[in-house]
Amino acid sequence: MVATVLKLRYRVLGNTLARRPWQLVGFILGSLWGLGILGGLVVGFVALSVFENLEAATVVAVLGGSLLILGWLVGPIIIAGLDSTVDAVRLAPFPLTRRQVMLALAGAGLTGIPGIVTTVAALATLIVWVRWPVAAIVAVPTVLLGVLTCVLASRLMGELSGGMGGRRSREIIGTVVLVVLIMTGPILTGIAALLDQAGGDLWTRLQQAAGILAWTPLGAAWSVAPSAAAGQWLPALASTVIAIVTVVVLWIVWDRVIETAVSSPRQRATRTVAAGKLGLFGVMPTGGVGATWARSLSGWLRDPRYLRQLIVIPLFPVLFAFTGGTDGFMFLISPVLAALVMAAVGYADVSFDGTAFGTTLATGISGRADRLGRLLGAACVGVPLIGLIAVATAVVSGDAAHLPAVLGAALGVLLAGYGACAVSSALIVTPVPAPGDSPFKSTPGQNSIMGLLVFVVWAAVIALSLPAVVPAVVNAVTGDAMWGWIALAAGVVFGAVVAIVGVLVGGRTIERTGPDLLVRIKSFPT
Structure with missing residues (x-):
């Protein structure tokens, strides 16, 4: 059933592109853009593996992975409503269990251009760890956990900001993100000031930032392989637990949001006001x-x-x-x-x-x-x-x-x-x-x-x-x-x-x- 939903999704996409030439041009340009990013990343990973610098590899992996998840998290809010071909409300009338709906939506996210680019880029990081075979083996499941975190976070945030959580939740989330984007400069300035107080050059500050993010849901999945390469198995195990818990929590919250969305109307049609209250x-x-x-x-x-x-x-x-x-x-x-x-x-x-x-x-x-x-x-x-x-x-x-x-x-x-x-x-x-x-x-x-x-x-x-x-x-x-x-x-x-x-x-x-x-x-x- 999930495969059928995905086939229908791409048939709709194909028909849309066939009827709208400019959308087809945009789709082709987006694909080329994604391929360009992949090519640049692969070249960078190969260069990083040649130098065999574990500290540099750790900083790049953790900071890059954290930014990737953050981009997937904020993206649906900034470009809300661009891809609504498949969502839980549209699938609600069909004989699908909630689990099947969630798998279909996750599959749609993974098989889109951003999902494919993210998955290939994440697996391409294995190039960095080829000099540490154990780390390369450990990296396979953990980077896939990172990709799954991206997709689940994106779906959850997209549904909250796009209507699944109700109008008020969309308004609150959109406003909060707007304020955060406006305050990005001051926030970065404040972080830089804190790191400056800690002393050290730019590279030291980046290492400090990577060390902090490794213990958060943003960077946990990407820090497992570096820890394994350094022989630090206890931190690697702890980061793996954090990454797994993050995926589980996202899945549970997403499940509750979908349950609420498909079992209740999007908004109340009427509002009761006491008599005489104008x-x-x-x-x-x-x-x-x-x-x-x-x-x-x-x-x-x-x-x-x-x-x-x-x-x-x-x-x-x-x-x-x-x-x-x-x-x-x-x-x-x-x-x-x-x-x-x-x-x-x-x-x-x-x-x-x-x-x-x-x-x-x-x-x-x-x-x-x-x-x-x-x-x-x-x-x-x-x-x-x-x-x-x-x-x-x-x-x-x-x-x-x-x-x-x-x-x-x-x-x-x-x-x-x-x-x-x-x-x-x-x-x-x-x-x-x-x-x-x-x-x-x-x-x-x-x-x-x-x-x-x-x-x-x-x-x-x-x-x-x-x-x-x-x-x-x-x-x-x-x-x-x-x-x-x-x-x-x-x-x-x-x-x-x-x-x-x-x-x-x-x-x-x-x-x-x-x-x-x-x-x-x-x-x-x-």
Whole structure:
């Protein structure tokens, strides 16, 4: 039965490639890319075996294997949804046991291009251990354990991020990985600093890292052969146990995830709410402005596409603190840069409504009320967040004298951005991810021209915020406190004026363009 599923999977793949020439080209290029990687690895392994350096072989095997498993683990999140030909939900209606389903999915992972390349590359490491025959014999089952770990980890993570664990799990996993990727630089900097404190050159640090990873699920399977080559049988046995336990735990967890996915609906169709509980709609004022305000604020507080922005924005000071220190200029102005990024989040705000924007048009709400409600919803979150970041950076850096200038410039940029977005979102719609999609998933219909529109909006925001930014720059150059207070006043007053003008202009614009925006949204591929 498992073999039948695999045959069907590759028949579907063959038919798809036959009907879509460009996919066939991509498949061929991917195959050639994989062969190129294999060729390079084999040459490297042969060179490594010639030198007969056990320390170098150990570092390469453990670090390379650990990175390989990590790549398989993160890959399904970054490219979620690219290969859904066979999954547990699709196989659920067929007379297959859960074990057969899991074997079929694992087999599909092993027999794809990444699986074949990984398996051949792992077995090619035997070239490194030919000078230590016992290690070469031990390496055969252990590197296959490593390959199996890659496939099981990939399948488990892919199913959690692609829908098997429910929308919330996909959102949490995608957001966590997004934050980790953003913080990769600071994390690596911190690790390098710790290793630097331990002393030694780069090679010593790599050896230390390999020594640590050998006792983790990432590097255990790849460290067995080096330990055997060195005659260290007790560490080799311990690493083997860790590798086996890792595979067993992954299999058990994957089994539970599949059981949950195929025996329960992906998401609840209805939600029970106590009578009279209207949430923010019961708190905000009545009328078009209040209703739009409540809906917009609910989106900022609950929609993962907005929440990811709120999580990323506070990371700006952290990034600059790692790269330039808390006394650096970039750390000082990080609230302004965070405000610039946040100001453009809503540049195509209507796109996030999707076809539900039609209900907004059907209510007959005025364009001015729609623009003002959306602005108030964004400001309820953005203004306090940017203000908090500005105060926190001033306190951490110990430079409270520049706080008025930084806060004024940041608020000026943010409010100018709200005004610019009130107009731009009445003109621009662009394909956006669905609420439960991975943040790394490519959006059908998106193109480079649409992606460049955000830079046009940023240019407009920078130009409109100059009355607040220029005094802040003068304050930074001269140190005159008066310019800082001028920047604060200009940021609040002139920024509010820009925001109001944006609401008025955007309101008139969307009353004219609203139906056309809805037609364009409906035309986007899904």
